[in-house]
Amino acid sequence: MNVNRRTLVLGAAAVPLVSTIRFAGAQTAEFNYKYANNLPLTHPMNVRAQEAMDKIREETSGRVSIQIFPNNQLGADTDMLSQVRSGGVEFFTLSPLILSTLVAKASISGIGFAFPSYDEVWPAMDGDLGAFVRGEIEKSNLVVLDKIWDNGFRQITSSTGAIESAEDLKGFKIRVPVSPLWTSMFTAFESAPASINFAEVYSSLQTGIVDGQENPLAIISTAKLFEVQKFLSMTNHMWDGFWFLANKRAWEAMPEDVREIVAGHVNEAAVNERADVAELNATLRGELESNGMAINEPDTASFRQKLADAGFYGEWKGNYGEDAWAILEKAVGTKLG
Template identity: 85%
Template sequence: MTITRRSLMIGAAAVPLVATIRHAGAQSAEFNYKYANNLPISHPMNVRAQEAVDKIREETSGRVAIQIFPSNQLGADTDMLSQVRSGGVEFFTLSPLILSTLVPNASISGIGFAFPSYDQVWPAMDGDLGAYVRAEIEKANLVVMDKIWDNGFRQITSSAGPIETAESLKGMKIRVPVSPLWTSMFTAFESAPASINFAEVYSALQTGIVDGQENPLAIISTAKLYEVQKFCSITNHMWDGFWFLANKAAWEAMPEDVRAIVAKNLDEAAVNERADVADLNATLKEELVSNGMEINEPDAASFREKLKDAGFYAEWKGKYGDEAWAILEKAVGTTLG
């Protein structure tokens, strides 16, 4: 399946009907579970999740019915994290950086300018670094799938002007997700970071509460942030993904063979979603320009140097610990800081 801008928009328009059809009769299932996330229904994550949900229902002979609640329908990220812990929702996808409010070392994969490209990301997250983070998550009494979904390399948008160097960020009012790592990084840049849940980002940009924000291109596009932002700078300042989390009691309520079917399909969907995001990223710059954005591609050197000089890397190495930091540096193939 190929995800295109056109299919994204068709998917968004069709969701009320699709949801009604696909979840009709869900009450007859043995396990009726909810999956919540913060992305538009048209984002590749929700498209692939719906495919997985359909396959799970088929392969479990109707025993497992999962209903998708996109776009923060069940609350902001921090609310939904509480809900998946308490059992209010059974499944939830969340950035490891926001998850770090509960599992501090989960955010290590988001260290600024750590990953040069996807050539380092997937071997790391499917290998030792991902295994380390999953073990940390499980200590918090959550179940996590093996494969992390892609959110993408994050870029900075602004209403004030392009970001050319680290100096461009000085004094900028920028929205960041609710996570200590983001706040720390943009404080090191001498910006004025404001932690705002994603559900409120569009209005915060529209009303000028903040000058800009940072997100992967797919989110900038599907959330239509180009309507309230003029400039997009391809900084690639951090890579971000989504761990697929499950409430432990709800997960263990399913028999082992059923759990295996659910996990297999969710992990397969994650790998397919990664390819979708890669395909989208190849075309989104042109589409954002067609929607009125101006795009520039600054060099990363001044940004990394600024973080190093501000003590950002040294601070976070101390917070994560030597063991975790060594796993990260081995994965990214460079010495940070």
Template identity: 80%
Template structure:
């Protein structure tokens, strides 16, 4: 990391602190809760979360004060998952694929090339598939909000050249989040996946520990990954979101009417954030090109066929079980079989 980048992150922390404590008398709230996430303060998720926090405080007459800790300030994803379970933080947003380290079936929404577009994502995640996953999450003694927030379709960046077909991924050293599904998928592509928490991605790319990584365009932009990656290939290889999780004991400490206010505002903010991310991603290709990235489009056919040939879909159908897989295929079609 450079001094400039450390300074930038320190500034981010200051902005977050000022933004969340700007209400006079914040310390007098009946419920002082912490919300942690791994994204920069400028990402739509934190912008909309701040709006929700403000509305919650107003509608509860100051009883609930939620402080936002962005950019992994309280630890890496796996650390914060432990904290939300123990009560170290009260709220946390996490990708279902990383959540699968605790709730194995949560990652079913991230199966490679399952969703062709947002037109299939939201009916599935607001419908039967999302309901199924939330039921699995609740078995792990966590509270989960009804509306999943958007991370976006994930793209592959590289410092060594563009990814045009599945063949280009052979022996490619790629950072993936700490999740069995990601590791499995890139092994099926004969890549060399390395599980690295997001807090360490920039430095791993900068020091060439890995050749590339994969993330939605909004994260590639807000985390400034274009500074250490030259190529961006539009693969749309998986859709990813963020479940808004709560510590069950902290949640149940709030009266039912207060919980309703908190849940409603978080869910409404999540729906607005979805529109923000989709709109942002639509403009980012041009912005990233202006920052020096070389962007190329790809065809999903070679990638999907490679996964089929490697037995990836059959393996994960067996892991999730026939019932869960049937819910997925009902939402996206049977092209994965």
């Protein structure tokens, strides 16, 4: 699938139509489930998720109907996490860093500047590091599928000026997701982090509650943050993904052969979405520049040093424990801190 702006727009247009058709016959489904997420319809995750849900319905002969609720339609991230735990929604995709409000060690993949590139990310998340995190998630009575979806390397945007070094983050009012790791990292930078759910990011930037935020390029584009942010600094300060979570009771209500069909198509979609995001990232920088953003590439050495000097790495090594930290360092191929 070649992903470009036209593909995404067409994909977005197709989603509500297909969903409406499917929902109209939902009463005939044996398992009529909801999948919620926080991303716009145009994001590759929703395009690929729709493909997966259509394939699941077809291969199960209509027994499983999963309707997608994108773009925080069912609430903010923290609300939807509560809903997937209670069964209010059956499926939900969430960043491991936000999931850490429930599963403390889930955020280990988001340590600042841990991953140099995608060459280290996928072997780690499909290997020992991902297996470790999934084991931690399962202890919280949630089901997590094997393949993590890509969100991307995160970049900092600002309305006040380019971020060229760690010094520019001092006193900077920045929106961060509701996660202890994000707050800790930007506190180490001596910023002024504000924990705000994604549903409120655009308005928070527009009204000046915060001066900036940080997100991968695909989200900066699809959420049109370029309308309220002038500067984009390519800091690559952390990699982030989305675990596909399921309510345990709803998951186990499906027969084993049906669960295998659902898991197979969702995991396949996750791998395809990774490729889509990579292809999209290759073009997004130019598109964001054409939408008025001034883009710079800071030297990250000062950022890494600031975190080390502030004790950030030592603190989180203590939080996760020696064994978990060793798995992380093995995965990224370097000593952190």
